Amino acid sequence: MNMKDIANIRPSRRQYGWQKLEFYGFIHFGITTMTGREWGLGHEELSLFNPRQLDAAEWVKLLQEAGMKAVILTCKHHDGFCLWPSRYTEHTVANTPWRNGSGDLVKEVAEACREQGLKFGVYLSPWDRTESSYGEGKAYDDFYVQQLTELLTNYGEIGCVWLDGANGEGPSGKKQYYDWDRYYETVRRLQPQCVISVCGPDIRWVGNEAGHTRKEEWSVVPRIVQDAEKIAEKSQHADDGEFSRSFNSMDEDLGSRSAIAGYDGEWVWYPAEVNTSIRPGWFYHEEEDSQVRSDRELFEIYLNAVGGNTTFLLNIPPDKDGIIAEPDREVLRRLGKRIAALGEANLAQQAAFTVSSSEYNAYAVKWLAGEHSEACWKPVQEDLEPWVELAFSEQIEWNTIILQEHILLGQRVEAFEIWSADPGGWQKLAEGTVIGYKKIIRVPQTSSTHLKLVFKEFREFPTLAQIRILNIQNDA
Incomplete structure (x- = not known):
C-alpha cells in the first residue's frame, strides 16, 4: 500500500x-x-x-x-x-x-x-x-x-x-x-x-x-x-x-x-x-x-x-x-x-481570534475550541508547513494543551511543534510526533498572548478536530 x-x-x-x-x-x-x-x-x-x-x-x-x-x-x-x-x-x-x-x-x-x-x-x-x-x-x-x-x-x-x-x-x-x-x-x-x-x-x-x-x-x-x-x-x-x-x-x-x-x-x-x-x-x-x-x-x-x-x-x-x-x-x-x-473551562474559547496558514476551510478554525466531534480543520494539500494560531486579548496562564485529530479521516500527523508568544517574542514550548485521537501535552507554567501549532510532518494532509488549553493545578 x-x-x-x-x-x-x-x-x-x-x-x-x-x-x-x-x-x-x-x-x-x-x-x-x-x-x-x-x-x-x-x-x-x-x-x-x-x-x-x-x-x-x-x-x-x-x-x-x-x-x-x-x-x-x-x-x-x-x-x-x-x-x-x-x-x-x-x-x-x-x-x-x-x-x-x-x-x-x-x-x-x-x-x-x-x-x-x-x-x-x-x-x-x-x-x-x-x-x-x-x-x-x-x-x-x-x-x-x-x-x-x-x-x-x-x-x-x-x-x-x-x-x-x-x-x-x-x-x-x-x-x-x-x-x-x-x-x-x-x-x-x-x-x-x-x-x-x-x-x-x-x-x-x-x-x-x-x-x-x-x-x-x-x-x-x-x-x-x-x-x-x-x-x-x-x-x-x-x-x-x-x-x-x-x-x-x-x-x-x-x-x-x-x-x-x-x-x-x-x-x-x-x-x-x-x-x-x-x-x-x-x-x-x-x-x-x-x-x-x-x-x-x-x-x-x-x-x-x-x-x-x-x-x-x-x-x-x-x-x-x-x-x-x-x-x-x-x-x-x-x-x-x-x-x-481536564474537562474544566477551555482557555482556547477565550481567544480573540484564530487564524491559520490556509484559507481553505478557514471557517472551521473557530470550531476547534468547541465540542464539534464531526467537524475539523484541514489545510490545502499544497501547504507544506501548515499551522493554526490562537491570539488572546490579554496574557493567559496555562500548562496543558490537548490536541485531537479528526480520525474519521484517518491518522495523519507525524510531527508537530507548539510555539508560544508574549511581548518578548516567540519561543518553542514543545514538540511531538503522533497525535491521533488525543494527545495531552504538559508544559512548564506559561504566560502568553499567542499560541501556534505547527505541523512539521504528516501523511497527505493533517487534520485537527479540537484544541484545549488548560491551567491545571498540580495538587488536584
Whole structure:
C-alpha cells in the first residue's frame, strides 16, 4: 500500500465510538476471589461463593466517579465459574449460597451500568478448566458459543467482548484450538455495534500489563498484528514469503514510515488499549491493601494512555464480601477529581481570534475550541508547513494543551511543534510526533498572548478536530 492509501485508512463507527469512551473499568471477581488465587484450578467448591455485601450499583457508581465510562465484567475466568446461571454448566452462581441460588451478577452489573449511563462489556475466557469438552475441538467451541450467545442475548446492549488468548490442556491432555472466526461471527450477528478486544479485530492490546505506552502509538498497523494474540506461540515463525518482516503487539514501532517500508502486506485500523490493575494482582488479595497504586501514578498512566492515542482499562477487584476495599475507593475518588480537571473551562474559547496558514476551510478554525466531534480543520494539500494560531486579548496562564485529530479521516500527523508568544517574542514550548485521537501535552507554567501549532510532518494532509488549553493545578 502507498502512503496515500495508508493515510486514508479509517476507524469503523464501532471503533470510533469505543475510543471516545477513553477510560473504563475492569472488574475481576468470581470464585477465584474466594480462594485467593489469580488463576483458578477449576472445579472449585461452589459453597465458597457467597459475597454477602455485594452491591453492583455501588461498584458502577465508584467507577463512574473515577471518570470511567464503561465497565467490563469477568463473567467467566479460566476456572470456568460463571457469574450468571448458564444453562450449559452446573459451575455457576445458581448452585451457590449467594442470593439463595437465584442471583445473576451479570444482570446486576448490566442493569447498574444502564441505569447510570455507562456502557457494559463482558469478559468470557476461552479457556475453561472445569468444562469436560475443553480440548475436544468443535464440541468445546459449541459449548463456548452457547455461553457467548447467552451473554449477548440476555443482557441488553453489550459494548465490548474482551477476549484473551489463555490456552491450556484439557482433561484429555489435548489443547483447544479456538475457532476465533466463529466467535467473531457470533458477536457480529448478535451485537453488531459491539467491539471485540485484544484477541479480536477491533481493539488491540498495547503489549504489556504495566500501563506502558509507546512514544508513537499508531492506530494504523499491519494486519498481521490482529493475529498476534491469537497465536499460542508468537515468535520464531518461518517467513512465508508474503511479508518482509513479522510484527506482534509488543513491537515498539508498529506504524512509522520505517515500519511501513519494512512491511509489504495490508494495513488496518486497529487502535491500542492500555490495561493494568490498581493492585499488583487482578483479583483481590487482602495482603495487597497496602500496595494500591496512588491516584498520582494512575493519573500519569491516564495522561500517557488516553493522552497518547490509546484507551485505558483499569482493573478494580472487589473483595470476598463483594466490596471495593477502602484503599481502592479513596484512590478512585482522588483520581476522578484529577481527571475532571481536564474537562474544566477551555482557555482556547477565550481567544480573540484564530487564524491559520490556509484559507481553505478557514471557517472551521473557530470550531476547534468547541465540542464539534464531526467537524475539523484541514489545510490545502499544497501547504507544506501548515499551522493554526490562537491570539488572546490579554496574557493567559496555562500548562496543558490537548490536541485531537479528526480520525474519521484517518491518522495523519507525524510531527508537530507548539510555539508560544508574549511581548518578548516567540519561543518553542514543545514538540511531538503522533497525535491521533488525543494527545495531552504538559508544559512548564506559561504566560502568553499567542499560541501556534505547527505541523512539521504528516501523511497527505493533517487534520485537527479540537484544541484545549488548560491551567491545571498540580495538587488536584
